[in-house]
Structure formats: C-alpha cells, structure tokens
Amino acid sequence: MHLLFITVLLALSGANAFVNKQKELRVTAFSWQNCGPSSDPIQIKSLSASPDPVLVPGNLTLTLTVNVASTIPSDTHAALTMERKVGGFFVKIPCVDNFGSCTYGDLCKDWASACPKYFEKYGIPCSCPIPPKTYTISDAVIDIKGHLPAVGDGEYRITADLGSSEAHLGCIKLQVTLKSD
16 A cells, blocks of 8 residues: 555556756646456556646645455565656666655555654554455545655656565556656
8 A cells, every 4th residue: 555655656656747946847647547467456446646747745635445355464675666668668767765666675664654644533553464455545635745856847657556575466557658748
C-alpha cells in the first residue's frame, strides 16, 4: 500500500501540476495500468485523483481501490522508475533528493508514519504485515505542502515495482502528458 501511495502521490500531484514561479503545468493525458503479472498479489482495481490541476501547495483528492490477495510482508521494498520522453524515446530521470528513479528499502517503516494521517480512517492497517483484503480509499484529501521539483512540458512514464524477499508483489505504471498554460 505504501508504494502505491507514494507512486500515486508523486505521480498524480506532480503530474497534475508542477508549480514553480514561472508557470503552471496541466495534465493533458493521464492513464494507469497494472504492469506485473495477473498473479501478483497486489492489483489496483480503480484510481482517480482531482482537481486538475492540483496546486502545490494545495490539496489532492484521491480515490483508490486495491485488491491485496496475500499478506504484504514487513520486508517490502520498491523500485520507482520515472522517465521522460525525449526525441521519441523514454529517458530515465535519476534519483535526486528522493525524487525520480529511486529505490525505497523499508516501506513498512515509512508506511507506519504516513498511514495514520491519511488512511487509518479507511480501515487500512498502518503496520506490516498487511493482511489480504480489498482496500478502498474514497475521496481522501491529502494536503501537499512545499514545492515539487519543476519539470517541463512532455510525456512522462512512472513505474512502481513492489517486492519482498519472498516474492514480487505488484507493479503499476502511470503515463502523464504535461503542457504549459
């Protein structure tokens, strides 16, 4: 769940509007898909975010349904890959200050601190292991403070791959196209 939260928060809040002092970017296209095998225990069933654009700082409203078919273990880790389309090819954005193509090793620790603020009220466990169940987050309002790294117009692809020492757990791929106003 934590990887999904991080991915959705970074991708959607950042994709719907990266605000810097010069300009605002808007999403002109957005799509998502599960990118792992259908046997992965974590499968996103639905995902939406609003408003468009999200202002930073500002609020993001998130609705998400995730089916967790088997227990998410305590040693869960994630690899996030962010890419920008340049000249017809997607080019990997490096990990800088925990933004970009980064690896997160102890998701359960981070989840335990982030979950109570946003997700405990939806009946989602805030500590690992997380038991199997279909989890639904409806209209969760997330206050985004500070500034996100500025990016330019273009197509972006964000892939989040979740695993543990025991197995591959899930994968989600988001695609967004940003355009300056």
